[in-house]
Amino acid sequence: MADAPTSPPSGASSAATPSAGPPNRAASLTRGLAAAGAPGSGMEMLQGALLVMAVLYFGQELLVPLVLAVLLSFVLAPVVRGLRRVAIPRPVAVVVTVLLACAIFLGIGALVGRQASLLAENLPTYQATIGQKLSGLQSAGGLLDRVSGAVQAMGRGIGNEGEAPAKASPTSRTEAPAPIPVEVHAPDPTAMEMLRRVAEPLIGPLATAGIVVILVIFILLYREDLRDRLIRLAGARDLHRTMAAMDDAAYRLSRFFLAQTGMNTAFGLLISGALWLIGVPNPLLWGFVAALMRFVPFIGVFVTVTGPILMALAVDPGWTMLVWVLVLFGVSELLMGQVFEPLVFGHSTGLSPIAVIAAATFWTWLWGPIGLLLAVPLTVCLVVLGRHVERLEFLEVMLGDQPPLDPEETFYQRALAGDASALAEQAERCLKEKPLAEYLDAVALPALRLAQADAVHGTLQPERREALVRSVELLVEDLEEEEDPEPAAGEPPPPPLPAAWHAPGAVLCLHGRGPFDALAASMLAQVLARRGFGVQTGGPAAEVAPKLMVLCLLEGGSSSATARYLLRRARRRMPGVPAIALAWTPTGGNDGDGALARALRAEAEAGPLQLAISLVEALDLAAEAAGTATPAVATPVAPPEPPPPLGLAAAPA
Template sequence: MPSAAPPTSTGTTLGIMVVVVAALYFGQDILMPVALAVLLSFALAPIVIRLRRWGLGKIPSVILVVLLMFMVMLGFGTLVASQLVDLAQNLPNYEQNIRAKIQSVRGATEGGGGGVLDQATQMLKDLSKELDQATAPAAPGAVQSAGEAGRVDVLRPIPVEVHEPRPSPWNEIQTYLGPLVGPIGTAGMVLVFVIFMLLEREGLRDRLIRLVGANDLHRTTEAMDEAGARVSRYLLMQLIINIAYGIPVALGLWLIGVPNPILWGVLATVLRFIPYVGPVISSLFPIILSFAVSPGWTDPLLTIGLFMVLELFSNNVLEPWLYGSSTGLSPVAIIAAAVFWITLWGPIGVLLATPLTVCMVVIGRHVPQLQFLHVMFGNDPVLPTETRFYQRLLARDPEEAAELAEQAFPDKPLPHVYDHVVIPALHLAETDRQRDALDDEVQASIAEGVDSVIEAMDDYEDPKPEPEEDGEADPEDIAAAAAAVPAEAEPSRGRVLSVAGRNELDRASAALLAHLLERQGIKSETLPCQAISLRNLSKLDTSDVRLVCVSYLNAGSVQHARRTVRRLRGKLDRRIPIVVGLWSSEDDGPLPDDAPTLIGADRLETTVSGAAAWIGGMAGRHANIPE
């Protein structure tokens, strides 16, 4: 069995990336047709596979699909050419409308002594003429003559025209057909590559697996399938969206009266393959033409409104419905990819930007050394919600932290949000505190941020109750625990003390529990850890206390909790129950079996929701007992 390859260093990875980018730039004449062929192969392969499943052989299926593609492209080119010829023939007829609109704009800016535009233009002309006269040197051999008052007039040199001989027919052919040789050659190379890629699809796949992933077939197969599925889905959905956009464009322009609506509909369909810039370019031409065609301003405004409505409908309805997250790219990644590939390969790079970047993101997802590509360009959340929540608390931005908490579980009750967002975030803070990364001031700031979040979540609407989840208190357990506590220990009136165990972060977790109890109608008070210290415990007012809960974020605080419970027992009435909350995280292992006995509390809870449910159930059990 071959040994695992040693990890690649960052410098080696950057060096490989530089070499790859240089190869893409200098080898674009070869690599660009190959990339176009691969893209077309992704689009045509499903059709070839479908024809083969219907009983048509491999070679006939490929030939038929390529012929259909060629006929579609030929028909598209013929349609566009005919529409362009018709448009060019009719353009001189629109000159009068253009002049009328220019005159109307000038008339709108006219003041008392001529239009503002005319005055500004004439002033610029006068200044330019004065500058030319002041700085123009006398030409060699120019004749000077004396004018009035001793002024010397410089005679301008006589213009001389140079006529080149008429080019030969061969030179004219090269002039007109030369620019077409490159695109035609590239199209031919792409066609040849597409045919052979479709014919040798399985063989090329096996060779690629043998080249890059023979030692890890599972990961290689998963990466290839994911890349193929994403690119194929992107192309199919983009084609459907573009057609659904181009047809209304053509119909709308035809109803408005803009010439050649079919041309603009086809152009809108094709240019929408270019991210962001394509729709803008496709709308400029018909809008400008509507200004030239219409003698008034109604048709241009209708044309602008048509494109605005279609863009809003496409971006907010069609694309989220059909397109979704098929590419797995973030919007910033799409823009960055378009800039990168157009810099390397020009206009063709814009068409290839999204599919090629999709492949890069998939590679980054499955290759550890290139994981930064998936992090930078993918649309998956790179930070868990609790990490983002904690980061916002560190940045002293509790408003955004509250928004993150509300958006994390919109269909879950508030106790679930506290258990799965706020408490894990406080665990991250506790971890930083234990390694001395947070001083007292920052801890206090985080606790104040949690207080602000609690205030913002006060109007949080819980959804309808659902079956109890793991970690939440069982109703039978609540009833049994409540029955074990004497009824006289639970007066119908009183308050629950939610006390911090050791620091300000524990106080923030205690405030979460107090808030959940307040939402159940139970009067609660949050106290810092100093309130139950040896020095201050004697000053604590316990006259109307019905229950005390001590909160710890550090699940290893069993011994500290034992001492705290013993201290509270000496202060409180023996009938007042004491609950200890060791709010555990995913990284914490299970508590020792003897932890409840060792601590000596009446109840040991590991989740805020479970503690709130147990206390609330017990309070409800004793609330209706007559005094």
């Protein structure tokens, strides 16, 4: 089995950042979301699942030691690697590491056994103390007395209903002869029988432990050979993908087990020391239970806290010790779950919380308590398998922690459903990390591009389109109250704009004839207004001469001829006004290879025109124009009435 690499391999995530997800599906111009790597047919999937479950269930005695040995090899491999670095031969390093692990396990077992024997000796005393404390709660007329009396009365009533009234008979008055007691005494067991009774319960666990130790030794000794054989079985022809999958699995499992073992050991020591200070008997035993139960997801904490609570009730005649125990476990679990484990683990396992619950339930049903301990690492293996095997990608979709949809797809789905509140929540999360213009370029406009592709192909129903437009308009209104995140330390604030550019209508935002170009123009207007520009959308105001006009188009909505006509028409109505053409493309890059970008670039020969393919670019160009602009000398034509929006004008045939 391959060792965990010292640095994250290509494709493996670090402990503080999520693992690399699937490629961006929203970059496609079409909207076909195919099922993620589903098997050939439902019947084949059912047959395969039943066969695997049968093998796992009936091969439990063989598979459990093998799985334990593999997982222990992940934990011990870094120790072997460290000994190898100091020029110790591999066989010696493996034997020393395994012997050291066995010594640690035996020492912990002996210590825990001693603590358990002391607990068993004092159980009668603890039982009497708990009984006295509970009897003190049962005061006359108390709640416990009333509940107990009601239960007893109900039981007597049910018993009396099932009994028939006994009738007196003459023979019943005659006393029956007293029964003669009979006692059966078994012969005293022989020495061999006593030995057999003691050895039988120990043979199974000792045999399993011996098999695990032998398997761990051989896995650590021949890990390269085992890796080569697994590569041969998995696919030697696709060596790169096979190695990536194995390195990813080794890195994730090794990191997870090392981190969890260290964290759980520290947690157990902390609990032991705190319980010793509080005065709870057998603190080492409860610390070991706390460390072991940390491997069990969700229900381990309830098993851990039960023993110390009972001990607190049995030792302390009052309630002070019980309160301290509850405070200890409440604070420690909160810190471990919300502070330390997220810092150490992050998303290294790659499992969703629902997958952890489902995995714990399944493996416990299949293999019992040992399956509960192995649920998380076994499910991690399935997620890694789904990440690298195309036909098993559904495993990663079902069990992994990566979002099933990209942010722009989530935006599109929420907008189609008319869920403006969900759009606002998504925007709030994104705006904590990036400015408004970057969020709109990365999420909102790609979502509108997906909707536009559906509208062009005729698959977007009118009612869905209306719901989408209404939801996005509400989102744009809500975003007016949101603030951009604070700039990084040392980053200078943007320079202030000249006073003339703050006047309403200083920048005119026009939109094309695409189905969602008007929403794009609204978003650009909001970005410019946040920067301090005075913005007017639609058509120019009669009393204001704009200093800059911006034509907003989404690639694929308006045709090239329509875009060029709208730009020429705007120039005729506002001669001498600088123009910016925003031809937003799905990539958001700087290549400008879209049809609209090429058509509008050709129009730059007829007059001053700057091309932008993202909101961030358009904002930078507008700020540049404001910083270098001179007072306008051309007198714009002011018609007696405001002209209609240019995006709604009819284009020539």
